[in-house]
Amino acid sequence: MRLLLIILVSLFSFPNIQSQTQPWQGKFEPIDNMIAPPNSYRTASGAPGKAYWQQRADYKIKATLDEKNNMLTGEETITYYNNSPDNLSYLWIQLEQNVNKKGNPDFGDAFGGVRDNMTTRQMQSLTRAIDFPAGYTIKYIKDSSGKDMQALVNNTMMKVMLKEPLKSGESMSFSLAWSYPITDRSMFLLSREGYEYFPEDNNTVYLIAHWFPRMAVYNDTEGWQNQQFQRLGEFALEFGDYDVEISVPEDHIVASTGRLQNSESVLTKTQRQRLEQAEKTFDKPVMIVTIDEAIANEKSKASKLKTWKYTAKNVRDFAFASSRKFIWDAQAVQLETNKVMAMSFYPKEGLPVWKDESTKAVKAALEVYSEATFEYPYPVAISVNTSNIGMEFPMISFNGGRPDKNGKISDRAKQGMIGTIIHEVGHNWFPMIVSSDERKWMWMDEGLNTFLHQRTVAERYPEFHSTEPKDIVPFMQGDKNILRPIMTTSDSELLTQFGANFYQKPTVGLQMLRNSIIGKELFDQAFKEYANRWKYKHPNPGDLFRTLEDATATDLDWFFRGWFFTTDNVDMELTDVKWYKVYEEDLNIEDQQKKVKIAATVEGTEQKAKDFSSGLDMIKLSETPDQAYGGFLSRLDEDELRKQVSGKNIYEVTIKNIGGLVMPVKIEWVYKDGSKETDVLPADIWRRNEYQVSKTFLKDNEVEKVNLDPNFEFADTNMTNNSFPKVEETSQFDEFKSKKSD
Numbered sequence: 001m002r003l004l005l006i007i008l009v010s011l012f013s014f015p016n017i018q019s020q021t022q023p024w025q026g027k028f029e030p031i032d033n034m035i036a037p038p039n040s041y042r043t044a045s046g047a048p049g050k051a052y053w054q055q056r057a058d059y060k061i062k063a064t065l066d067e068k069n070n071m072l073t074g075e076e077t078i079t080y081y082n083n084s085p086d087n088l089s090y091l092w093i094q095l096e097q098n099v100n101k102k103g104n105p106d107f108g109d110a111f112g113g114v115r116d117n118m119t120t121r122q123m124q125s126l127t128r129a130i131d132f133p134a135g136y137t138i139k140y141i142k143d144s145s146g147k148d149m150q151a152l153v154n155n156t157m158m159k160v161m162l163k164e165p166l167k168s169g170e171s172m173s174f175s176l177a178w179s180y181p182i183t184d185r186s187m188f189l190l191s192r193e194g195y196e197y198f199p200e201d202n203n204t205v206y207l208i209a210h211w212f213p214r215m216a217v218y219n220d221t222e223g224w225q226n227q228q229f230q231r232l233g234e235f236a237l238e239f240g241d242y243d244v245e246i247s248v249p250e251d252h253i254v255a256s257t258g259r260l261q262n263s264e265s266v267l268t269k270t271q272r273q274r275l276e277q278a279e280k281t282f283d284k285p286v287m288i289v290t291i292d293e294a295i296a297n298e299k300s301k302a303s304k305l306k307t308w309k310y311t312a313k314n315v316r317d318f319a320f321a322s323s324r325k326f327i328w329d330a331q332a333v334q335l336e337t338n339k340v341m342a343m344s345f346y347p348k349e350g351l352p353v354w355k356d357e358s359t360k361a362v363k364a365a366l367e368v369y370s371e372a373t374f375e376y377p378y379p380v381a382i383s384v385n386t387s388n389i390g391m392e393f394p395m396i397s398f399n400g401g402r403p404d405k406n407g408k409i410s411d412r413a414k415q416g417m418i419g420t421i422i423h424e425v426g427h428n429w430f431p432m433i434v435s436s437d438e439r440k441w442m443w444m445d446e447g448l449n450t451f452l453h454q455r456t457v458a459e460r461y462p463e464f465h466s467t468e469p470k471d472i473v474p475f476m477q478g479d480k481n482i483l484r485p486i487m488t489t490s491d492s493e494l495l496t497q498f499g500a501n502f503y504q505k506p507t508v509g510l511q512m513l514r515n516s517i518i519g520k521e522l523f524d525q526a527f528k529e530y531a532n533r534w535k536y537k538h539p540n541p542g543d544l545f546r547t548l549e550d551a552t553a554t555d556l557d558w559f560f561r562g563w564f565f566t567t568d569n570v571d572m573e574l575t576d577v578k579w580y581k582v583y584e585e586d587l588n589i590e591d592q593q594k595k596v597k598i599a600a601t602v603e604g605t606e607q608k609a610k611d612f613s614s615g616l617d618m619i620k621l622s623e624t625p626d627q628a629y630g631g632f633l634s635r636l637d638e639d640e641l642r643k644q645v646s647g648k649n650i651y652e653v654t655i656k657n658i659g660g661l662v663m664p665v666k667i668e669w670v671y672k673d674g675s676k677e678t679d680v681l682p683a684d685i686w687r688r689n690e691y692q693v694s695k696t697f698l699k700d701n702e703v704e705k706v707n708l709d710p711n712f713e714f715a716d717t718n719m720t721n722n723s724f725p726k727v728e729e730t731s732q733f734d735e736f737k738s739k740k741s742d
């Protein structure tokens with residue numbers, strides 16, 4: 001069927017405008033009412049404001065590890081600086097070790113209840129049938145004159161009453177003494193610290209973290225941080241300087257946040273010489289404690305103690321690991337100005353892969369992240385091997401991944417191990433320096449960190465899988481009764497979903513912004529701007545959203561609104577492609593009435609075409625009437641226009657938004673001669689009609705096939721409706737999905 005149409009082009013009537021027939025959802029409206037308004041602390045541009053302030057806490061700590069009883073005892077002096085404009089009548093202190101304390105509120109069973117087939121470890125986590133005496137014993141809290149201070153513990157937090165308010169601009173010191181049983185990691189799921197026992201040689205690896213009572217955050221956003229530690233939501237912490245003395249059995253090796261101050265009294269002469277050598281070695285790790293030495297150490301079982309002294313400047317936390325099992329390697333990494341010691345500590349159970357890969361992965365993270373944000377500022381970056389977890393602290397991380405008993409590791413496990421090391425070292429930037437509130441917004445550190453971690457993997461380990469937009473599709477297709485928006489507080493997310501929602505989805509969102517919406521160069525500048533604006537500070541989500549817009553001159557409210565605040569997905573349907581050609585005919589004006597009549601008789605049975613097999617629709621162009629030019633004296637060169645379109649192909653594409661998220665539309669044209677071309681429509685095409693848009697293209701060549709989002713850039717959840725003619729065969733995406741479910 002050929003359809004003869006005469007289109008009267010006029011400035012005042014656009015016949016192709018489609019009015020939206022479904023309710024308008026305001027997908028492009030500003031998100032100003034969804035994020036905190038700007039003020040003198042946080043500007044509308046997303047930067048810290050003129051009056052921005054934050055508190056500071058310095059710590060002097062002496063701790064002793066009692067290996068026989070698996071106890072940690074300590075004394076500490078906290079100097080707290082009240083930089084806020086407020087006078088404080090009390091202080092809040094974090095006591096995260098109380099999370100497993102008997103009698104404290106159990107914040108709900110995160111593991112899904114009793115099943116007919118479950119492990120004893122899962123049963124223990126449900127019932128706590130075997131008692132574990134977790135939690136702090138606080139021996140004293142004294143002010144600087146040695147007088148007892150009044151304190152009240154509320155679960156994982158402790159309120160310290162002040163006799164006189166701590167005035168704005170003033171500081172105070174006070175001291176605490178405490179002890180707690182170090183967590184048996186095998187008894188608690190989701191433990192980020194504790195000990196791991198190796199029965200074969202009767203030794204222990206201690207991972208000591210959130211171990212000392214420390215200041216809660218007080219800020220301009222919520223005053224005292226008041227969310228209890230419920231395991232999933234991690235930490236909100238103040239920056240400060242640390243002076244820490246750690247006493248451990250004298251045959252232990254300690255890995256710690258900070259710079260070692262007394263190597264001459266804790267390391268042998270040989271170890272010190274090897275360290276000096278490592279400081280000059282940039283191409284591969286130098287062994288500081290060799291495999292044979294570590295295996296010999298396993299047998300010594302010293303009971304005398306040795307004290308390791310560390311200082312750390314401008315960190316928000318402090319952690320360490322201790323064991324006589326540690327093998328230790330180190331190498332220097334030269335960044336633009338800072339030289340960093342990349343180091344790994346692992347028991348022999350991590351061999352050989354830890355010796356080959358750990359420090360190399362630390363180096364990769366240091367280099368890629370420093371380039372993408374700001375230079376790593378600390379003297380050391382340490383990766384410690386442990387079972388199961390990956391967990392980050394300033395300058396040190398605890399990372400899972402071990403070979404089997406024969407030293408074999410599957411390719412997948414090795415990729416997981418290296419990815420974990422990169423990820424946890426990467427956390428030095430987010431949230432250890434760009435210090436967002438993890439307890440509130442897990443995505444702010446996990447999402448941004450995973451984005452750079454995946455970039456590091458893609459750049460340094462191109463043979464590994466790294467996250468791409470299509471990886472998030474199975475999650476985005478999920479049941480909307482279960483899905484939550486990214487902008488969900490940390491402890492409200494399901495354990496089965498938080499990896500996808502707080503790590504992968506923000507990563508893919510940032511990848512889309514970088515690769516497909518803003519462009520790499522401008523995005524990278526903006527991301528760097530955000531990191532530099534907020535280093536050593538406490539950003540909120542609005543500060544990130546605002547900076548990414550402000551530094552790119554791109555209104556991204558539609559993107560943040562959809563990707564971060566809803567559970568909608570991307571599903572664009574290529575509903576129709578109409579193909580037209582202009583045929584030229586010398587028309588004299590008198591004949592026009594007649595032609596229109598002819599056209600009207602030919603018209604009638606317009607069908608939605610499934611493909612191009614029904615051939616062309618012909619269009620005839622008529623002269624623009626004078627009145628259409630209004631007051632213009634100049635006129636379009638109509639002959640030239642006819643010449644330009646004559647013989648060419650005009651395609652009118654109609655796209656429906658099924659998934660709800662507005663996105664740019666990438667259209668791939670596959671021509672009859674096999675060549676391809678791509679057009680990109682910005683997301684703004686959905687401003688006036690959020691459900692359906694049409695767009696017309698002029699093409700020299702004849703088109704055989706049209707595809708939307710051909711490279712899976714926008715995580716389209718249904719690729720079967722993305723092509724014209726419609727494809728019936730299995731799409732790449734289905735193949736991908738079935739691979740995933742394998």
Ligand SMILES: [Zn+2]
Pocket residue numbers: 423427446449
């Ligand atoms: Zn993480």
